[in-house]
Amino acid sequence: MQPIYLLISLFGACTYLLYLQGRRGMLRQIGYVLPILLLMAIMNPVFNHEGTTILWYFPNDNPLTLEAIAYGLAAAVMMAASIVWFNCCNMVFTSDKIIYLFGRIAPSMSLLISMTLRFVPRFKTFLQNVLFVQRAMHKPENNRQKLQQAMSAFSATVSWAMEHSIVSADSMKSRGYGTTGRTAYSIYHFEKRDGIVLAVLSLLLIGALVPHLKGWIKWEYYPSLTGTLTEPLQIFAYLCYSGVCLIPLVLNFMEDYKWNSLKSKI
Amino acid sequence: MAMKKILYCILILSLLCVGCTNSDIHVVDIDGDGKLTCSLEIRCDTLLGNLDKMSEGKAALVPIDGCLLEKTEIVFTAGDSVFDVFRRVLRENNIHFEYVDARLYGSVYIEGIGNLYEFDCGPQSGWMFSVNGIYPGLGCSKYTLADRDIIVFNYTCNLGEDLGVKLEE
Numbered sequence: 001m002q003p004i005y006l007l008i009s010l011f012g013a014c015t016y017l018l019y020l021q022g023r024r025g026m027l028r029q030i031g032y033v034l035p036i037l038l039l040m041a042i043m044n045p046v047f048n049h050e051g052t053t054i055l056w057y058f059p060n061d062n063p064l065t066l067e068a069i070a071y072g073l074a075a076a077v078m079m080a081a082s083i084v085w086f087n088c089c090n091m092v093f094t095s096d097k098i099i100y101l102f103g104r105i106a107p108s109m110s111l112l113i114s115m116t117l118r119f120v121p122r123f124k125t126f127l128q129n130v131l132f133v134q135r136a137m138h139k140p141e142n143n144r145q146k147l148q149q150a151m152s153a154f155s156a157t158v159s160w161a162m163e164h165s166i167v168s169a170d171s172m173k174s175r176g177y178g179t180t181g182r183t184a185y186s187i188y189h190f191e192k193r194d195g196i197v198l199a200v201l202s203l204l205l206i207g208a209l210v211p212h213l214k215g216w217i218k219w220e221y222y223p224s225l226t227g228t229l230t231e232p233l234q235i236f237a238y239l240c241y242s243g244v245c246l247i248p249l250v251l252n253f254m255e256d257y258k259w260n261s262l263k264s265k266i
Numbered sequence: 267m268a269m270k271k272i273l274y275c276i277l278i279l280s281l282l283c284v285g286c287t288n289s290d291i292h293v294v295d296i297d298g299d300g301k302l303t304c305s306l307e308i309r310c311d312t313l314l315g316n317l318d319k320m321s322e323g324k325a326a327l328v329p330i331d332g333c334l335l336e337k338t339e340i341v342f343t344a345g346d347s348v349f350d351v352f353r354r355v356l357r358e359n360n361i362h363f364e365y366v367d368a369r370l371y372g373s374v375y376i377e378g379i380g381n382l383y384e385f386d387c388g389p390q391s392g393w394m395f396s397v398n399g400i401y402p403g404l405g406c407s408k409y410t411l412a413d414r415d416i417i418v419f420n421y422t423c424n425l426g427e428d429l430g431v432k433l434e435e
Contacts, residue, residue, distance in 0.1 A: 051381070054360070224323065
């Protein structure tokens, strides 16, 4: 939970989210994440009273310490960064990529995951459609009617989901899923450019992890905030970790540049 | 007749109320100096031999002489528990401490004093307090003080064995 590493991670996640979803998506994300952040940052000092720097005493004589506030903030930033990274991952990791990656190792598990991931948005869309149609046919006048419409829409969606899953199962069985010897076509091949990116990523990861394992970037919150932040070895570690966190953005920018330059030549 | 009955009822009820609300805990003033005094000391001698088992940051917090609070004389009022005196003295001396309200035991549990917490020196370490040399098996907010009591808080690294704990049954 080194503070600079946390900030780098959060910055990388937020910029990538900004690139993927634009400013509106980013603001929506902040709206979801910020309350959780503040709650976590405030809750830790209320329950944890460890630390040598006492700022104030609660009415029940337990102290409010600077270290507890700092730890709460750090935990909140870590959670926020994780949430944003997972959001980015969700947008990039489509189901066919998951199947390609894990198809050989765990075929049934990867198939299950990809089908589940596909199912949830489809369910939501179907439910919304049914609700729209119901409201168009008969505008609800009071809360009771709204509830009735919602319940009937939900039951219709659930029966659709069950029938749809049976249709899916039949179709998969007829196409030979479950028998051995079935191959899956994928458009992904391991190319030279993948090798280069993999090599670069590995080097940067080693450069970011070794300082942590060796204790060069040690940072303690309790019993007091100890640790250095600006030694040259640490700066090197920060640069490597920034490289790791910014690689997706850099790759996307490179592709955009190539695309735009090719388009402008038409 | 009705008036008499009501008067009798009122008399009985008032006697009962007097008996029930008599919450003045009677603490005897032993040395006759007109006030109730006790002494409080906080020590962590057992940690001095076990500094290697603690993390660096915590080991640096252990005082060299093993004394977090020297023997302090305090005046208390009748009915004060060990915890009442404890929190007052530590607040006055600006010593850090943390406690939780352990509802299961109906008392207060001291987790750490001076940033030295339970489990800092192994899974059997923590704070224990003794009154006049005996370790009561109670939470510190449940033990009511008597005049001339000597309270010592000690850090143990193995559930009291290193302190020679004589638990009061």
